[in-house]
Structures are given as C-alpha cells and as structure tokens.
Amino acid sequence: MADAPTVTEQLATDAVRRHDPRVRGFASDNYAGVHPEVLTALALANGGHQVSYGEDDYTRHLQEVFRRHFGPRAEVFPVFNGTGANVVALQAVTERWGAVVCTESAHINVDECGAPERVGGLKLLTVTTEDGKLTPELIDRRAYGFTDEHRAQPQVVSITQTTELGTCYTAEEIKAICDHAHQLGMTVHLDGARIANAAATLGVPLARFTTEAGVDILSFGGTKNGLLLGECVVVLSPERVRGIPYLRKMSMQLASKMRFVSVQFEALLAGDLWLRGATHANAMARRLEQAVRDIDGVTVLRPVESNAVFAVLPREVGERLRKRYRFYFWNEATGEVRWMCSFDxxxxxxxxxxxxxxxxxxxxA
Known part of the structure; x- marks a missing residue:
C-alpha cells in the first residue's frame, strides 16, 4: 500500500477555479476569501490523526488562547456558524418558558430564518431603535411581567457588537445594560459576529466591553474576519450557563474534525491577526465614506463606526451599480443600501x- 501523502507534498487536484479573483464586491464581509495566515494554519493542523469531536490538541489549547483575551473563567465551544452560535448560547441561558429582549433589527430576529424560535424554542421580545442599540430604558419596554404565568418570561438581553446598523456600543453603554439586566435577574448575551471590528473602533481589549462590563455569554465571530468557517460560543459566567455540550450536539453544531475549526481561531487570536484584519476593514469603510460623501446624489445616513457604510442613492442608479459591484439594498422602500468592507x-x-x-x-444627471 502506498504511503499517505505528507502535508508538504504538492498534490494535483481535479478541482478547477470557477471564479474571477479580480472581481470585488461590497455586499458582505463574508464574500472575502480565507486569510493566507489562516490557510497556513489549516495546513499545519493537517496530517496524522487527532482525536475527534473536540478532544484534539488544538481545541484544548484554544481554551488558553481565549482566556488571554476574556479572563481565566472563559470557556470556549467552537461551532460551525453564527446562527448556530447564537442559538446554542441563548438556549444555554434560558428555560423553556424564557424570552429574549433584543432590537427589532437584531440578526437573531431578522436574518436567522426564525432559528432562535423554531430551533431554540425562544420567544423574542423586540424593541425598535434608531441606531440598532439597546439601553436600560428600552429594555424595560419589554422586560416586565415577571412571575406572570401568561407571559413568556424575560430571561436574557441580547445585544450585537457591532450592531446590524454599523454602530458600536461603548464599554460604558454595555456595562449599563449588564448592570440593569442583572438587577432584573436577567442574563446578557452578546452577538459578536463583528466583535473584532468593535475592539478596533474602541481601541480597547476585548475583555473591556465583555467580561469586565458584565457580559455572561457571547458568540465570537471568525468568518467575517478571515476564517474559512467557524464561530465560537464563549462562556464568561459559567454559573449562569448549562448544558452547552449537549445543546451544541443537539443543534448539529458539533464538528467531528474540530481541530480544523480550532486552529483557525488560534491563528486569529494567538497574535494580532484579529485586530489587523478588523482595523483594516474599518479603515476602508472610512475611506469609502469620505470618498462618496461629497458626491451629489449620495447621502450617508449614519456615522461609520465599523466596516459598514449605510447610504441612500437613487434606486435606478443602485440597480445599475450592482451589475458592476455587488451590494445589498438594506431598505427597499427608501433606497437605503449597505456597503461592507473586508480584511482584503x-x-x-x-x-x-x-x-x-x-x-x-x-x-x-
């Protein structure tokens, strides 16, 4: 029998490049490819045999990597994607009769096909906001009826950092939310699909607006910052969480070859790759905002606080422009569009x- 190929061998493949790598878009930071440093890490993790389902050397070491950023009590559970991370995290901090307070624009409410409700069995109590951010006062609009058996019980506040509207909570704003939620007996979940972009904007360590602010559990995003696939559920308050290993498996988020998810996060977080990529993406969004602000016919709607630019332009112009560069119409009625920048x-x-x-x-004209 022939020897197995080594990781250093250059092997032929029948796969064919089926896209033009020169084509660029501004629709989503998910459009970008894999960061070269992450691809190198995947190659390093290849070859030989490792125990499956998270008992490998890479996943064990990943616990220490995350604790450097979030503190000694942090526990990390790699999953496949952001929706899976959110559903697993929210299930782990609620009971069957529990409800989650979030913004109306939250990803868990708008963009996850009802997964928190259908898969997680959760009631979402939404609040309308102008900037995509919750406040203690806005939370109180839905966090009531405790002990009322006729009402789903508000048990979790879920915030997104950065928000779906490109805005960024300060550490002080998150602490105020956490203090208020905890006074109500509620837990705080943070959807961190773009958490690295928030840290780059704020210029502070990740722990400053998570662990130190009082966040109990978070979904840590990797795909939007250069990973092939993978997100993580990060537990910051173990006493408030239960059953994640079982929920992860039940939710079909347990990777058999988990080393290939974990090693990507090591590449991202062991050094400063996470911050380099996010800082660059944010800078490109600011450059785009500055470039279009004085163009007659374009109105930038919000301050650029991350890697997103929200603007309005005539619908017919947007339709033609999308044939040259892909992007999304954010609000079909108003002509609002969203332009996203990436690490590349x-x-x-x-x-x-x-x-x-x-x-x-x-x-x-």
Missing part, C-alpha cells in the same frame, strides 16, 4: 467603487 478590501477597490458611483450618478 484594498484602497484601489474603494477608489474604483467610488468612481463607479460617481459615473452612474453623472449619467443620470
């Missing part, structure tokens, strides 16, 4: 996109 967005990408916007608007 270049200055040339931004400048080319801004020039295309100006060209399309000029053709209308």
């Amino acid at each position: 967005t270049t200055e040339a990408d931004v400048d080319g996109f801004a020039a295309a916007i100006a060209e399309e608007l000029a053709s209308v």
Whole structure:
C-alpha cells in the first residue's frame, strides 16, 4: 500500500477555479476569501490523526488562547456558524418558558430564518431603535411581567457588537445594560459576529466591553474576519450557563474534525491577526465614506463606526451599480443600501467603487 501523502507534498487536484479573483464586491464581509495566515494554519493542523469531536490538541489549547483575551473563567465551544452560535448560547441561558429582549433589527430576529424560535424554542421580545442599540430604558419596554404565568418570561438581553446598523456600543453603554439586566435577574448575551471590528473602533481589549462590563455569554465571530468557517460560543459566567455540550450536539453544531475549526481561531487570536484584519476593514469603510460623501446624489445616513457604510442613492442608479459591484439594498422602500468592507478590501477597490458611483450618478444627471 502506498504511503499517505505528507502535508508538504504538492498534490494535483481535479478541482478547477470557477471564479474571477479580480472581481470585488461590497455586499458582505463574508464574500472575502480565507486569510493566507489562516490557510497556513489549516495546513499545519493537517496530517496524522487527532482525536475527534473536540478532544484534539488544538481545541484544548484554544481554551488558553481565549482566556488571554476574556479572563481565566472563559470557556470556549467552537461551532460551525453564527446562527448556530447564537442559538446554542441563548438556549444555554434560558428555560423553556424564557424570552429574549433584543432590537427589532437584531440578526437573531431578522436574518436567522426564525432559528432562535423554531430551533431554540425562544420567544423574542423586540424593541425598535434608531441606531440598532439597546439601553436600560428600552429594555424595560419589554422586560416586565415577571412571575406572570401568561407571559413568556424575560430571561436574557441580547445585544450585537457591532450592531446590524454599523454602530458600536461603548464599554460604558454595555456595562449599563449588564448592570440593569442583572438587577432584573436577567442574563446578557452578546452577538459578536463583528466583535473584532468593535475592539478596533474602541481601541480597547476585548475583555473591556465583555467580561469586565458584565457580559455572561457571547458568540465570537471568525468568518467575517478571515476564517474559512467557524464561530465560537464563549462562556464568561459559567454559573449562569448549562448544558452547552449537549445543546451544541443537539443543534448539529458539533464538528467531528474540530481541530480544523480550532486552529483557525488560534491563528486569529494567538497574535494580532484579529485586530489587523478588523482595523483594516474599518479603515476602508472610512475611506469609502469620505470618498462618496461629497458626491451629489449620495447621502450617508449614519456615522461609520465599523466596516459598514449605510447610504441612500437613487434606486435606478443602485440597480445599475450592482451589475458592476455587488451590494445589498438594506431598505427597499427608501433606497437605503449597505456597503461592507473586508480584511482584503484594498484602497484601489474603494477608489474604483467610488468612481463607479460617481459615473452612474453623472449619467443620470
């Protein structure tokens, strides 16, 4: 029998490149490929045999990597994707009659196909906000009826950092939310799909606006910051959480070859790759905002606090522009669009996109 190939061998493949790598888009930071340093880490983890389902050397070491960022009590559970991380995390801090207070624009409410409700069995109590952020006062609009057997019991406050509208909570704002929620007997979950972008914006360590602020459990995003796949559920208050190993398996989020998820997070967090990628993405969004702000026909709606730019432009212009650069209409009724930058967005990408916007608007004029 032939020897198994080693990790250093250059092997042929029948796969064919089926896309043009020169094509760029501003629809989502998920459009970007895998960071080269992450690909290198995956190759390092390949070869030989490792125990499956998280008992491998890489997943064991990952606990220490996360504790450097979130403190000695942090426990990490890798999963496949963000929806899975949110559903597992929320199930672990609620009872069957529990409800979750969140913004109306929250990813768990808008973009997860009802998974928290259908899979997690949770009631979402939503609050309308202008900037995508909760406050203690807004939480009180839905956090009531405790002990009322006719009402789903508010047990969790879920916030997103950065928010779905591109805004960023300060550490003080999150602490105020956590203090208020804990006074009500509630737990705080943080959806951190873009948590690295928030840290880059705030210029503070990850623990400052999570562990130190009082967050109990969070979903840590990796895919939007250069990973192939994978997110993590990070437990910060173990006494408030139960059953994650079982919930992860029951929710179909337990990876058999978990070393290949874990080693990506080691590549991201052991050094400063997480911060480098997020800082660059944020900087490209600011460059884009500056490039389009003075273009007649474009209105930037919100301050750029992460890697997202929200703007309004004529619908017909947006439709033509999308044939050149992919992006999403955020609000079909108003013509609001969302432009996202990634770790691999270049200055040339931004400048080319801004020039295309100006060209399309000029053709209308």
